[in-house]
Amino acid sequence: MTGIDPHDVPSAAQLVAAVREFLQTDVLPAVEGRVRFHTRVAVNVLAMVEREIDLGPAQADRHAARLAGLGVADEAELAEAIRAGRLPDDERLLAALEESVRAKLEVANPAYLQTQ
Template sequence: MTRTPPHDVPAAAELVAAVRDFLETDVLPAVEGRVRYHTRVAINVLGMVEREIELGPAQAERHAASLAALGVADDAELAAAVREGRLADDGALMAALEQAVRAKLEVANPGYPTRE
């Protein structure tokens, strides 16, 4: 688990996991109706935060490399290049876009089936 100096144990992801576990094991069984629904939403959100903390840095590096390979600096420039037809349709663009969507799914919903 990565800790960011000057922070000590527990790391942010561990704190988020502890809150998610508390909601799942102690709160969820004790609530009903609207509160139960919102507790499930909170559990899912905390899971997303955990995954983003864990996976985000490596995903960001891969995304930056993909953007650089396409000759753009960021997502806004990529969108503009696509709109303006400045990128070759050689498969590299689709591969970069697919990689970006897969990264988002890994964080938002890792159980979502993706084609390999």
């Protein structure tokens, strides 16, 4: 955050982290069954939000650069260009698609990126 941030502390990221930690530390051990399952889901969702807040701006910049490098404005245009055969099926396209998927997994579930 810059010195000109219009919002006071705690930040959105800090608030999300506090709620996730409360659910994980205080609520999850005290509940069972359906409520436990839904609490685990909520903990995972909040962790995803934390990662998106943290990683999202830089990922968005890199994604825009990848798309521009392929000569398209957005993912819809990319999909259309691929379907229409306007993009060569080469290493550059494959690398861009892999990086896009990697960025999504870094937010959704980074454990999927770990090698077995």
